Amino acid sequence: MLKLHDTLTRSERELRPLDGKTLRFYCCGPTVYGPAHIGNFRTFVGQDVMRRVVELSGTPTLHVRNITDVDDKTIRDSIKAGQTLADFTRGWTAKFHADCQALNLLPPHVEPSAVAHIPHQVRMIETLVARGHAYAGSDGSVYFRIASFKDYGRLSHLEDRELRLGASEAASAQDSDEYSKDSLADFVLWKARKPEDGDNFWPSPWGEGRPGWHLECSAMIQEYLGDDFDLHGGGVDLIFPHHENEIAQSCCATHGKFAHHWMHSAHLMVDGGKMSKSLGNLYTLADLEQRGYTANEVRYVLISGHYHKPLNFTFDSLTAARSGLQTLAKHEAALREKIGASQPPSHGELITHGTPGLFADAWENLLNDLNVPGALGCVFSKIKDIPATRDAWLSLWFILDALGLTLPPPAGSETVDVPADIQALAEKRWQAKQAKDWAASDTLRKELEAAGWLIKDSKDSYTIVPK
RNA sequence: GGCGAGGUAGCCAAGUGGUAAGGCCGAGGUCUGCAAAACCUCUAUUCGCGGGUUCGAUUCCCGCCCUCGCCUCCA
Known part of the structure; x- marks a missing residue:
């Protein structure tokens, strides 16, 4: 049984499937507006090792990892590239998949896209509004009321004071949007359509717009893993605000506890x-x-x-x-x-x-x-x-x-095409060596080295390898 | 400023209340005409700094220094 550090309780806990059979977990996936970097992959590779260990322990997994294909950056860069959002993100998603395969990452069992789950997100917002955890601002956006969730800040261990500090800085930025919120620390669930969004908007009970970033994970988790699931993971930088907000949304929209275990990878x-x-x-x-x-x-x-x-x-x-x-x-x-x-x-x-x-x-x-x-x-x-x-x-x-390691062919075992002239030189050297003409033999070897080839002798044969 | 994670040999990096795994590099050796490869051996009296607890601390406690992250759109 795997013992894994849990961010929420700050302790090592055994990772036992809630249903006694399958370990169901969610990992925050990439925002597909460019190639992922190796820092991103450190997190994905770490999650992959976790999954492999669990599976090799005899526990099957249900691995869900999203693709964020709508947000400020994907919209901005797709417009800049003169492509539709769908075409633009499709290309970067394919690149991400190719990288994952090269890195020998087991593919998630479900890989939901944010754009494909707009209705799920809208439904979740409706629930939050109905329960009094969210409200429509004067700007047409919908916000989550942090004050309505008493456990807000538990994962990141941020106190009210810190949360307000961040908010006061936001206020000093004098972003007009901020005045639409009841509290400056409230975060957006639904973003009202803006001109710079281009064609990228969807209908909702609050007008045209698009979902906020944090919401997609909550909505897709509910869809594929339910109100309670085993493990949620991501990089440490997602602890706040992203995962904190996910907890708030999900716990308030469902009656579940959301993730029962949190795994966060340190930075590269x-x-x-x-x-x-x-x-x-x-x-x-x-x-x-x-x-x-x-x-x-x-x-x-x-x-x-x-x-x-x-x-x-x-x-x-x-x-x-x-x-x-x-x-x-x-x-x-x-x-x-x-x-x-x-x-x-x-x-x-x-x-x-x-x-x-x-x-x-x-x-x-x-x-x-x-x-x-x-x-x-x-x-x-x-x-x-x-x-x-x-x-x-x-x-x-x-x-x-x-x-998840594969092994390369042992050095020297791979067959390489050796040009005929190099082959001839090498053969000449071998003959010189057989004749115990060390001077000629060494001279020829140096020639070969200068040409970029190394000679490796064994008892009664030799091999030529690129330098 | 608050919260969190770290500081172990040239580099990377485990670990433990009882005296420091492993990898890479490097050095020496065996082998070889010489190389290469392979194999063998060696490489931190010491774990950021200063105190404390203890028979004994790198490991626990206190203080300090440094690095990194988060404090609302970053894995």
Whole structure:
């Protein structure tokens, strides 16, 4: 049974499905107005490890992750791009899916889009208005009345004073919208149509407009997971206001408790500082692939720190990931050959037949609040002396699958096309070497190196690899 | 200012009231004509700083310093 830190109670709690069968959880997904960056993916990868551990423990999951395809940024940028909102977000959603697949993320069972659930959101607002938790402002927007929910601030542990402080700053901004609210800290559920929204508006009992950001998650959670569900996750920055607002909306619109467990991932930092576009250190998967790194290497880096601690991303860590994966791959390949196995077992096969076995210590680390670095340490400690048995091999894959790691071909095993002239030079060197003409042999090797090729000799043959 | 998360070797990063996993890099060795690969060995008397509790603290308590995040549209 997985013990997972819970943000709300600030303690580690066992993650038990409410219905005793399936772990039902929701993760806040991306806003599709551009490529997701590796910081976003740190959160998704962490959630993926959580899901894999739960499933490998024998508990099936119901994983729901939304696509935010309507908000200020998607509208703004789609208009800028001269595309309809639907066309614009479809493209970025496809890119997101491609990245997820490259990173070996298990696809959610349900991936609802905000635009496809406008009626659900409108219904939820109607309920909130009917129950006195929401009101229409003078500007045609609808707001949630924070004062009507006594537990507001419980997740983020913000006191009334802090909430008011934020509100007073908003007031100083003199945004005319703010005056439509009863309290400056109230947040918007339905945004009245504005000229800059273009064609992107929907009808509602309060006039044309579009839903506020926080509402979509609440509405789609109710639709797919009900009033109570097991776990909700996201990055730490979503704790406030996003998740706080979700709790308020959902608890007031339903009679449920909403999420029974909260998982938040710490931020990814770059070169010791925060990631931001202005600093030029915001990387996407494509950026890193262009520099020659693989998605699997990126995944390794993203899980190499505990999800609850800030992780510093550097290119050195990416290089270290490559070497580490290569070490694992080498031993795994040798083991596989010895036992005559072919393809690694699939996630599904491991769920039904897999056990931690030899790597029980690594598995314990994972069950202990997803201690991935600890688990990796256990794996590396044993991998060199792993017994040549099928059980050991399956146990290894049980852990690797929990981490969602795939292994690259061991270095030197891949076949590369060697140009004929290089091939000829290499052959000439081999002949010189066979004739024990070391001087000629070394000269030819240097020539080959200058051309970008390395010669690796073995007892009675050699291989040519690109430098 | 408030709230929260962190500060462990050159880099990344676990962990524990009893004297510091693992990875990467680096060094030495075995092997090799020399390399490469592989394998072996080594690399923090010390866990941000100062106090306290304790037989004993990196681990608990107090104070301080630093980093990061949130404080209404950021994973």
